[in-house]
Amino acid sequence: MLWLKDVWVVDPSQKLASAQSVLVKEGKILAISSSLTDEEVQFKVQGEAIETIDGQGKLLFPGLIDVHTHLREPGQEDKEDILSGSRAAVRGGFTTILAMANTQPVIDKRALAEFVRLQGERAGYAHVLPIGTVTKGMQGEELVEMADMKEGGVVAFSDDGKNIQNAEVMRLALEYVKLTGLPIISHCEDNYLAGDGLMRRGRASGRMGLKGIPASAESVIVARDLILTEETGGKLHLAHISTAESVELIRRAKARGVNVTAEVNPHHLIFCDEDIHLTDTALKVNPPLASQEDRAALIEGLQDGTIDMIATDHAPHTQAEKARPFAEAPFGIASLETALSAVYQYLVLTGKLSWERVIEAWSYSPAERFGLKGGTLKPGTPADMVLFDPGYKEVIEPSNLVSKARNTPFLGKTLQGFPVMVWVEGRLVQRNRMLL
Ligand SMILES: NC(=O)N[C@@H](CC(=O)O)C(=O)O
Numbered sequence: 055m056l057w058l059k060d061v062w063v064v065d066p067s068q069k070l071a072s073a074q075s076v077l078v079k080e081g082k083i084l085a086i087s088s089s090l091t092d093e094e095v096q097f098k099v100q101g102e103a104i105e106t107i108d109g110q111g112k113l114l115f116p117g118l119i120d121v122h123t124h125l126r127e128p129g130q131e132d133k134e135d136i137l138s139g140s141r142a143a144v145r146g147g148f149t150t151i152l153a154m155a156n157t158q159p160v161i162d163k164r165a166l167a168e169f170v171r172l173q174g175e176r177a178g179y180a181h182v183l184p185i186g187t188v189t190k191g192m193q194g195e196e197l198v199e200m201a202d203m204k205e206g207g208v209v210a211f212s213d214d215g216k217n218i219q220n221a222e223v224m225r226l227a228l229e230y231v232k233l234t235g236l237p238i239i240s241h242c243e244d245n246y247l248a249g250d251g252l253m254r255r256g257r258a259s260g261r262m263g264l265k266g267i268p269a270s271a272e273s274v275i276v277a278r279d280l281i282l283t284e285e286t287g288g289k290l291h292l293a294h295i296s297t298a299e300s301v302e303l304i305r306r307a308k309a310r311g312v313n314v315t316a317e318v319n320p321h322h323l324i325f326c327d328e329d330i331h332l333t334d335t336a337l338k339v340n341p342p343l344a345s346q347e348d349r350a351a352l353i354e355g356l357q358d359g360t361i362d363m364i365a366t367d368h369a370p371h372t373q374a375e376k377a378r379p380f381a382e383a384p385f386g387i388a389s390l391e392t393a394l395s396a397v398y399q400y401l402v403l404t405g406k407l408s409w410e411r412v413i414e415a416w417s418y419s420p421a422e423r424f425g426l427k428g429g430t431l432k433p434g435t436p437a438d439m440v441l442f443d444p445g446y447k448e449v450i451e452p453s454n455l456v457s458k459a460r461n462t463p464f465l466g467k468t469l470q471g472f473p474v475m476v477w478v479e480g481r482l483v484q485r486n487r488m489l490l
Pocket residue numbers: 124156214215216241338339340341367369370385386387
C-alpha cells in the first residue's frame with residue numbers, strides 16, 4: 055500500500071489540478087481525495103503496511119503515453135534497443151510507448167509484432183506496444199494482414215519514416231483498417247516535393263545555402279489523407295505535424311467531422327529553422343524545423359485542440375552517423391529523456407502552454423485515441439504515474455543518459471523539472487532519477 059500525501063495532482067481525465075492524497079493498492083489507484091485523514095486511511099488499509107510519500111512541492115500525473123518512438127529493435131540495436139529505449143522512457147516520464155515499425159526487418163507480420171511486445175514485457179519498464187506497417191516490406195504497395203496483426207498486439211498501422219506515395223494504396227488502407235477499428239498513422243511527405251532537401255525551405259535555408267524542403271511537401275499529403283479519410287470513413291492519425299498550413303487543413307477537416315487526430319513533436323514547438331547550424335546535426339530532423347510563424351501556429355493548434363497530442367518521435371542514431379557532414383547525417387532527434395523537461399521549461403514555465411493541456415495531450419488523448427489503458431488516475435485504473443519535481447535540475451550528458459543515443463540538442467545543457475519517481479502498474483521503476 056502506497057500513500058502519496060499532499061501532492062499537486064494534474065489529471066485532466068478527472069478535471070483535477072489541485073492538492074490531493076492518493077492511495078495505491080495492488081497496482082491500482084484505490085482512492086484519490088483532497089481530505090483523507092489518517093483514520094480514514096487506516097480504515098481503508100485494514101492493518102496493511104503503508105509506505106508514505108510526502109508529495110509537497112511536487113506534481114503527480116498519469117504516466118505519459120508516447121505514440122511515436124523509434125526503438126530500432128530488431129535490426130539496428132547499435133542505435134537503440136527495446137530495453138534501452140524503454141528504460142529511457144521511464145526516466146523521461148513515459149509509462150507506455152508505441153514502437154514504430156520501421157525496424158529491420160520492418161514489423162509487417164504478426165510474429166514480428168509479437169516479438170516487439172514480448173521484448174517490451176521482458177524488459178519490464180514502460181509498456182511497449184507495437185505499431186505494424188501499413189504495407190508489406192514498407193514498400194507502399196501491398197497491404198499487410200491487418201486483422202492478424204491486431205491479434206498479435208499492434209495498436210496502429212504506419213509506414214512512418216516513409217510516406218505512402220500511391221493514393222490508391224492509402225485509400226485502400228483507410229478502407230480496410232475500419233475492420234480493425236485501429237488508426238492509420240500517416241508520415242505526410244511528398245517524395246518529389248521533398249526531393250533531397252536537408253532543411254525547411256525558407257529564409258534560413260537560403261542564407262545557409264542548404265537545399266530546402268518546401269512546406270507543401272507536408273501539406274499536400276495532409277490534404278490528400280484528409281480527403282481520403284472523409285471519403286472512406288477510416289481513422290487517421292497524422293504524425294509530426296510541422297507547418298501552419300497543415301494545422302489549418304486539420305482545423306477545417308475537424309470542423310467537417312473528419313475522423314482525424316494529429317500530433318506535434320516537442321522540437322517543433324521549441325526550435326525553428328533559424329536554430330540550425332551546419333556544424334551541428336542534432337537539429338537535422340524530418341519533418342524539418344519550420345519557421346517561427348509555423349511554430350506559433352503549432353502552439354496555437356495544440357492549445358485549441360486542433361492538434362490532439364504531443365509525441366516525441368524519439369529517433370535514436372549512432373554518434374558516428376550523426377558526426378557525418380550535415381548533408382549525409384541521418385534525420386532524427388533522440389528525445390525520450392529530455393522531452394518532458396524541455397516542454398516544461400520552454401513552454402509551461404514561459405506561459406505558452408498550461409500543465410493541464412500538456413498532460414492531457416501526452417496521456418489522456420493518446421489513451422483515448424488508441425484505445426489504451428492509462429492516461430488517467432481514476433480509482434480502479436492501473437497506477438501508471440509520475441511524480442515530477444519542478445525544481446530538479448540535471449545536466450544532459452552521456453554519463454546520465456540511459457538511451458544508447460546521444461543525438462539530442464540539449465547535450466551539455468542543464469534542464470529543469472524532471473520525473474523523480476515513476477510507477478508502472480504500481481511498481482516503482484525509477485526513484486531519484488535512478489532506474490530500479
Ligand atoms: N523523424 C526522423 O527524422 N526520423 C525518423 C523517421 C520518422 O519519424 O519519420 C527515424 O526513423 O529516424
